[in-house]
Amino acid sequence: MPTSSLTVTRPPSLLQVPGAKDVAVEFFSMSKSFNMPGWRVGFALGNATLVGALRKIKSYLDYGIFQPIQIASIIALNDMDQEVAAIREVYRRRRDTLVRGLQRLGWPVVPPRGTMFVWAQIPEAYRAMGSLEFAKHLLKEAKVAVAPGIGFGHGGDPYVRFALVENEHRTRQALRGLRRLFS
Amino acid sequence: MQHHFARIDRLPPYVFAVIDELKLKARRAGEDIIDFGMGNPDNPPPQAVIEKLCEAARKPHNHRYSASRGITKLRLAIAHYYQRRFGVELDPESEVLVTLGVKEGFSHLMWAVVNPGDLVMVPTPAYPIHLYAPVFANGDLLHLPLESPLQLLDELQRACRQHWPRPKVLVLNFPHNPTTTCVDLDFFRQIVAFAREHELIVVHDFAYADLVFDGYQAPQPAASAGR
Numbered sequence: 307m308p309t310s311s312l313t314v315t316r317p318p319s320l321l322q323v324p325g326a327k328d329v330a331v332e333f334f335s336m337s338k339s340f341n342m343p344g345w346r347v348g349f350a351l352g353n354a355t356l357v358g359a360l361r362k363i364k365s366y367l368d369y370g371i372f373q374p375i376q377i378a379s380i381i382a383l384n385d386m387d388q389e390v391a392a393i394r395e396v397y398r399r400r401r402d403t404l405v406r407g408l409q410r411l412g413w414p415v416v417p418p419r420g421t422m423f424v425w426a427q428i429p430e431a432y433r434a435m436g437s438l439e440f441a442k443h444l445l446k447e448a449k450v451a452v453a454p455g456i457g458f459g460h461g462g463d464p465y466v467r468f469a470l471v472e473n474e475h476r477t478r479q480a481l482r483g484l485r486r487l488f489s
Numbered sequence: 490m491q492h493h494f495a496r497i498d499r500l501p502p503y504v505f506a507v508i509d510e511l512k513l514k515a516r517r518a519g520e521d522i523i524d525f526g527m528g529n530p531d532n533p534p535p536q537a538v539i540e541k542l543c544e545a546a547r548k549p550h551n552h553r554y555s556a557s558r559g560i561t562k563l564r565l566a567i568a569h570y571y572q573r574r575f576g577v578e579l580d581p582e583s584e585v586l587v588t589l590g591v592k593e594g595f596s597h598l599m600w601a602v603v604n605p606g607d608l609v610m611v612p613t614p615a616y617p618i619h620l621y622a623p624v625f626a627n628g629d630l631l632h633l634p635l636e637s638p639l640q641l642l643d644e645l646q647r648a649c650r651q652h653w654p655r656p657k658v659l660v661l662n663f664p665h666n667p668t669t670t671c672v673d674l675d676f677f678r679q680i681v682a683f684a685r686e687h688e689l690i691v692v693h694d695f696a697y698a699d700l701v702f703d704g705y706q707a708p709q710p711a712a713s714a715g716r
Binding site: 316317318319320321322323325326327328329330331332333334335337338339340341342343345346347348349350351352353354356357358359360361362363364365367368369370371372373374375376377378379380381382383384385386389390393394396397398401402416418419420421422423424425438441442445446449450451452453454455456457458459460461462465467468469470471472473476477479480483 | 501503504505507508511512515520521522523524525526527528529530531532533534535537538539541542543545546548551552553554555556557558559560562563566567569570571574575576577579580583584585586587588589590591592593594595597598600601602613614615616617620632634635661663664665666667668669671672673674677678680681684685688689690691692693694695696697698699700701702703706
């Protein structure tokens with residue numbers, strides 16, 4: 307088994323490119339990296355004109371995030387590298403469980419290199435249904451809820467999206483439910 | 490009521506609500522639904538972070554209105570983080586802003602920079618707010634089919650050649666939701682060079698900055714027996 311959260315290739319920031327700050331703003335989020343989705347902490351980083359424009363609008367609209375949340379977010383950014391690696395490992399294992407399971411069932415999904423999702427092309431036999439009907443079908447027949455690809459706009463309809471937010475035990479339960487679609 | 494609300498009317502139907510409703514119904518009927526629907530992390534934050542939140546919440550002065558742009562120490566912390574992790578220098582005064590999550594910051598940035606009728610390019614399929622926020626700002630969407638990073642560069646060039654007025658904003662999101670596409674630094678180099686040449690504003694949603702994994706091992710028929 308690879309135990310390689312330390313050797314993982316991490317994705318680049320757009321701001322690493324020299325001159326990026328002349329044209330770009332990057333948003334960084336605490337939600338997925340630190341399991342803090344409900345805290346609502348993000349950052350706009352980069353070009354000073356764009357950041358300044360957003361800052362001005364926001365200064366009319368809000369009074370900032372509840373201060374204890376901001377204070378605790380500092381700890382997360384400064385000291386939580388190991389915890390972030392552990393969070394990543396949880397998603398990797400879930401990915402492996404789900405993707406291997408689907409592949410064994412005969413659903414040839416592509417294992418994602420990143421994000422917390424599996425973007426699965428609808429199996430040939432069901433593709434004509436479209437993603438919304440297929441998602442309804444999965445819910446009814448397999449007791450599994452997925453996001454229909456059509457909700458993501460152009461080009462999404464041949465797919466459904468699995469978010470890796472169920473643990474491995476529950477994921478295996480889902481795979482048992484899905485089995486009957488492929489028998 | 491007879492009034493019509495143009496900004497609301499322009500929004501496409503929210504199809505995820507259809508599944509959510511069916512899911513709720515099934516659960517009310519006692520069914521155990523395994524829910525891979527929404528990208529809503531199920532595990533808690535690190536314990537030390539929660540402790541700090543509680544400790545700070547016990548101090549009376551922490552309950553007043555905070556600063557819209559974010560407290561100085563948090564802006565410093567993200568600047569240090571970018572320095573340490575990416576080697577990127579950011580001025581915490583002028584180049585850093587705290588937002589109420591990415592959706593809020595992204596939406597208001599669109600509102601700030603997109604004039605009515607401006608073209609906003611979004612690779613699709615896309616995370617819905619990347620489409621809705623430019624629409625809310627009365628911009629016009631240009632969908633760039635996202636098949637691969639290389640092809641996206643072609644689509645981008647074509648879009649900027651063909652449209653007048655020239656597109657103003659390019660929205661990116663890598664690692665990408667929902668397609669899971671990842672890009673390397675060289676892709677970003679080409680994007681930045683193109684954006685500088687064409688005076689494009691690039692807005693990158695880096696929500697999955699920490700979720701990239703090592704190589705996947707396909708199931709081995711022999712090894713998988715009994716699992």
